[in-house]
Amino acid sequence: MATATHTKSIRIVITEPQPGASDDLQDRLSEYFGATGAGNVDVLAVAHDGLEAAQMAAQLQPDVIMLDEAMPGMSGYEAAMLISLAAPDVASILVVPSERVHDNEVIANAMRAGVRAIISPATTTEQLVDLLETLASIVEARERQEYELITDPAKMPVTISVTGAKGGIGKSMTTVNLAASFAREHPGQVVLVDFYGQYGNVALMLDIEPNYNIAELASFAGELDSTILETHLVTHADTGLKVLAGSPGSAGLDGKLTPEEEIAFLADLIGLLRRHYRFAFFDIPPLIGEASKYVFTRSQYIVLVSTLTDLSTVRDTATFYRQLLDERIAPERIKLVVNRYSRNNELTVADIQQATGAQVVHQIPDDPQTAIASINEGSPAIITRSGSPLARGARELAKLLEQSMDEERQRRERQQA
Numbered sequence: 001m002a003t004a005t006h007t008k009s010i011r012i013v014i015t016e017p018q019p020g021a022s023d024d025l026q027d028r029l030s031e032y033f034g035a036t037g038a039g040n041v042d043v044l045a046v047a048h049d050g051l052e053a054a055q056m057a058a059q060l061q062p063d064v065i066m067l068d069e070a071m072p073g074m075s076g077y078e079a080a081m082l083i084s085l086a087a088p089d090v091a092s093i094l095v096v097p098s099e100r101v102h103d104n105e106v107i108a109n110a111m112r113a114g115v116r117a118i119i120s121p122a123t124t125t126e127q128l129v130d131l132l133e134t135l136a137s138i139v140e141a142r143e144r145q146e147y148e149l150i151t152d153p154a155k156m157p158v159t160i161s162v163t164g165a166k167g168g169i170g171k172s173m174t175t176v177n178l179a180a181s182f183a184r185e186h187p188g189q190v191v192l193v194d195f196y197g198q199y200g201n202v203a204l205m206l207d208i209e210p211n212y213n214i215a216e217l218a219s220f221a222g223e224l225d226s227t228i229l230e231t232h233l234v235t236h237a238d239t240g241l242k243v244l245a246g247s248p249g250s251a252g253l254d255g256k257l258t259p260e261e262e263i264a265f266l267a268d269l270i271g272l273l274r275r276h277y278r279f280a281f282f283d284i285p286p287l288i289g290e291a292s293k294y295v296f297t298r299s300q301y302i303v304l305v306s307t308l309t310d311l312s313t314v315r316d317t318a319t320f321y322r323q324l325l326d327e328r329i330a331p332e333r334i335k336l337v338v339n340r341y342s343r344n345n346e347l348t349v350a351d352i353q354q355a356t357g358a359q360v361v362h363q364i365p366d367d368p369q370t371a372i373a374s375i376n377e378g379s380p381a382i383i384t385r386s387g388s389p390l391a392r393g394a395r396e397l398a399k400l401l402e403q404s405m406d407e408e409r410q411r412r413e414r415q416q417a
């Protein structure tokens with residue numbers, strides 16, 4: 001853990017089980033700070049037994065409390081346990097005889113009681129000051145963006161996979177428009193991963209020229225970090241959407257990775273994406289393999305795209321849907337969407353609902369003019385043809401997803417309350 005240099009003084013409570021036992025410690029600290037002139041330690045109070053120590057921790061809320069292993073009335077472990085419940089922000093340091101500092105039983109008991117550090121009388125003043133500064137700075141992690149991510153349901157990252165049972169049914173068209181739509185609403189917070197797809201698809205639809213793709217990123221498997229990830233993303237100028245381009249090859253992520261390494265890479269990738277972006281969209285080809293299964297299980301929503309143009313697409317969609325359920329993906333997370341919807345469709349919404357057993361949540365109209373023009377121009381319909389039926393359909397789907405997220409957030413807030 002990094003040690004922050006404290007400008008304000010560190011507030012501590014110390015214990016003195018026998019009269020005068022803490023004199024040495026207090027002398028050492030004041031001598032140290034007198035000599036260095038840097039920062040300070042403010043001894044708020046001296047406790048004389050375990051109960052008093054726990055009481056002072058709860059009432060004075062110091063940054064750190066030093067507890068002796070053996071204190072009159074109440075052991076250091078018991079006091080630490082009560083403090084961790086009553087005043088979780090107070091860091092407990094347990095002082096044990098030198099020969100017991102590395103004792104496994106001491107360590108196990110201390111951890112159970114919520115002790116943050118174990119020291120002995122042999123710990124040097126420098127080491128102790130360093131430890132006090134480290135412990136006192138832990139609460140500063142509340143300022144971090146990640147703290148908000150875990151505590152604020154509104155900021156919880158969401159992963160959305162868009163997939164389907166067939167090629168050429170508009171999965172990429174849907175993903176690009178959805179992601180672009182979200183990117184406009186949430187500037188800088190949206191990323192789109194072209195998962196295994198043909199290089200051209202997403203990049204072409206957005207008219208961007210990526211320098212790197214997902215396969216090249218996968219060659220960093222095992223050492224992936226935020227910087228490496230960012231250098232592999234390209235920004236879509238009109239929307240600020242970040243894109244990880246697909247691999248030009250068809251051999252999966254990286255021919256050199258074992259299936260286990262591939263999943264580990266995906267775990268790292270999703271972990272980083274979730275940390276840095278609120279919305280991650282994955283455009284996933286019509287294939288249920290170990291890698292896509294992993295992404296599906298990590299997705300809060302799976303947009304399952306189908307068409308009503310022929311029976312085989314509807315049947316394959318039904319099979320795909322069942323396979324997703326077999327992966328124990330909750331049905332409410334799967335959003336069945338009919339693309340290229342028109343009166344001329346061979347089949348009906350009722351047909352696909354019957355075949356799959358799922359509700360169609362939305363239809364995107366058949367709009368070949370807009371679809372073709374937007375691909376040729378390399379600009380999502382929701383940007384340059386915002387009044388078109390296709391754009392309206394995509395925007396409504398985006399709204400519908402946002403609604404589901406809102407409902408989920410309200411549910412969590414109710415649980416928190």
Ligand SMILES: Nc1ncnc2c1ncn2[C@@H]1O[C@H](COP(=O)(O)OP(=O)(O)OP(=O)(O)O)[C@@H](O)[C@H]1O
Pocket residue numbers: 164166167168169170171172173174197201285286339340341364365366367368369371372375390
């Ligand atoms: N709503 C729509 N109306 C009319 N045409 C559409 C619509 N959506 C997609 N298309 C057309 O369907 C074709 C395939 O679209 P897209 O590339 O998005 O499909 P896909 O499912 O991603 O295909 P693949 O499996 O090859 O990745 C495109 O040429 C596009 O113009």
Ligand SMILES: [Mg+2]
Pocket residue numbers: 171172173197201283
């Ligand atoms: Mg595609």
